[in-house]
Amino acid sequence: MKKKSHLPKGVHAKHGAYYLVRQVNKQRSWIRLSAIADGLPSLYRALADAEMRGAVDDRMQAICSQWLQEVSTKHAKKTQANDIYQVRTISQAFAEFRAEDVRTPDAVEFLKAFAKMPRTYNAYRSMLRELMRFSEEKGYRESGANPVDAIRTASVKARNRYITDSELRRVKVAALRSGGQRAKQTNPAGRMICAILDMAYLTGQRIGDVLALPWANVGRDGVLFRPSKVEDSTGAQVLIEWTPRLRELVARIRAEKNVGLNYVFTGPDGGAYSYEALKSAWRRALTRAGVKDAHIHDLRAKALTDVDRLHGVTAAQRMGAHSTQSQTADYVRHKQAIRSKATR
Numbered sequence: 001m002k003k004k005s006h007l008p009k010g011v012h013a014k015h016g017a018y019y020l021v022r023q024v025n026k027q028r029s030w031i032r033l034s035a036i037a038d039g040l041p042s043l044y045r046a047l048a049d050a051e052m053r054g055a056v057d058d059r060m061q062a063i064c065s066q067w068l069q070e071v072s073t074k075h076a077k078k079t080q081a082n083d084i085y086q087v088r089t090i091s092q093a094f095a096e097f098r099a100e101d102v103r104t105p106d107a108v109e110f111l112k113a114f115a116k117m118p119r120t121y122n123a124y125r126s127m128l129r130e131l132m133r134f135s136e137e138k139g140y141r142e143s144g145a146n147p148v149d150a151i152r153t154a155s156v157k158a159r160n161r162y163i164t165d166s167e168l169r170r171v172k173v174a175a176l177r178s179g180g181q182r183a184k185q186t187n188p189a190g191r192m193i194c195a196i197l198d199m200a201y202l203t204g205q206r207i208g209d210v211l212a213l214p215w216a217n218v219g220r221d222g223v224l225f226r227p228s229k230v231e232d233s234t235g236a237q238v239l240i241e242w243t244p245r246l247r248e249l250v251a252r253i254r255a256e257k258n259v260g261l262n263y264v265f266t267g268p269d270g271g272a273y274s275y276e277a278l279k280s281a282w283r284r285a286l287t288r289a290g291v292k293d294a295h296i297h298d299l300r301a302k303a304l305t306d307v308d309r310l311h312g313v314t315a316a317q318r319m320g321a322h323s324t325q326s327q328t329a330d331y332v333r334h335k336q337a338i339r340s341k342a343t344r
Contacts, residue, residue, distance in 0.1 A: 008047060008088075018043045020050055037269065040276060041077060044084035048091070058140045060094035060102070060131070067134050076228045078208050078275055086127045099140035102132065104147040111151065118154035125151060158330075159295075163302045167291045172197060174288035175281060191256065193281045196265050196273065197299065198249050203240045204303030204319040207296055211273050213264045218250060227321050236321040304331040 012019050013036055020031040033046035048068055057063075064087045072083040093110050094102065107128055114121040129148035135141045175197070176190035187193075200210045205225050217224040222241040230236050240246065253264060265273040282296045300320075308316040308328070317328040 008044075011043070011047065018046075020047060039274060041081040041084065044081065044088060048084055048088050058098050058100070058135075060097045060099060061091045063099055063131060063135055063138070063140065064088075064091040066138070067131055071130075071134065076208070078228075082123075083127075086124060087131070090124070090128055090131065099132070099135035100142075102141075102147055104150050107148050107151055115154075118156045121154040122156065125153060159298075159301075161293055161295070161298050161301070162305060163291075163294055163298050167289070167294065168197070168201070168299075168302070170289040171282075171285045171291055171294070175285040177288065189281065191252075192265060192273065193278065193285070195249060195253050195256075196278060199264075200296075200299040201303050202243070202246050202249060203238075204300055204307065204316075205238065205240075206300060207278065208275060211263075211265055211275060211278065214262055215264055218264065222246070223250075225321075230321060236323075238319065238321045240319070301331045304328060308332045 007013065007018070010021055011033070012021055012030075014030075016037070017035050018033040020033055021028055031050055033050065034042040045068065048065060068084060068087055072080050072087070075083060090110070094106075097106070107125075110128070111121055111125055114124055125148060129146060132141065132146045132148055136143050136146065172194045175187065175193045177187055196207075196210060199205075199213070200207055203210070203223060203225065206227065206229065209225050209227050212228070213223070213225065217226075222239050223246065225238045225240065227236060227238065250264075261270075263272040267273045267277065279296060286292075286294055304316045304320050307319055313325055313328055313332070316332060317325050320328050320331065322328045
């Protein structure tokens, strides 16, 4: 079977499952990892376990496996998927290292591959630093000797992209159409995608929290969100009060034939609509609409920027569930030019 382009090296999809294919004594060995229906996070976790199985305790591969089992499992599902992908990359790069053997130059050499991608660079720097900390905690390294501390973070240019109303309309129109030769035909999932984008914009919440929204949180006073990012810190909750547009959106969703019982936005299996599926649909819609350099997360920046302009930064801060206005400013500043009168 032809290897899917989005799958890790050596992984194949067959008969509804993912398999790791290895060459053993000139014969191909197929190791079942997970069911395709369980999604990519399950695949990456099973792949990490398969690759790290049997490693010596103080080797980096074993430490990576331990960290995934003891620390990563406490994170949100989307965060776990990122954890697994990053940890697997680090595990492979440091496969021959014991924890105590990792030095600052080794970390610098590893991070060179991400030098032109500052956000990715900082993410891997942070993960490697965390694994070294975990190694100290387990007694595999001397305390206070984290080799990543001496490496500076990469400078990240602030993102200034603001999606205009016109661009968002074009993206939604494109999402309603099928691609290729059937471009003028309706995409069966298009209405659901448009509803997700509308909910993200009207409420200003993170995409992950929008996709995880249960019907139980749609009540008399509005739509209640419990942002997963602050669940373990401030525990803030955000009630987005009803507006005519928000009421119309919810009524539109309820009218769909495939509306779910538990989640507002559901996939084919009846569970919450997957983040990977939405990202894929977003990219296709951008291409068909001719909209450039737009991330799906820019919808939150657009929402907070518009609220700031219409109702002030305090209202934007409340919508964003931010504890300080400086956090809100990271979303709204530079998105649109500040208007000012001439001196005279």
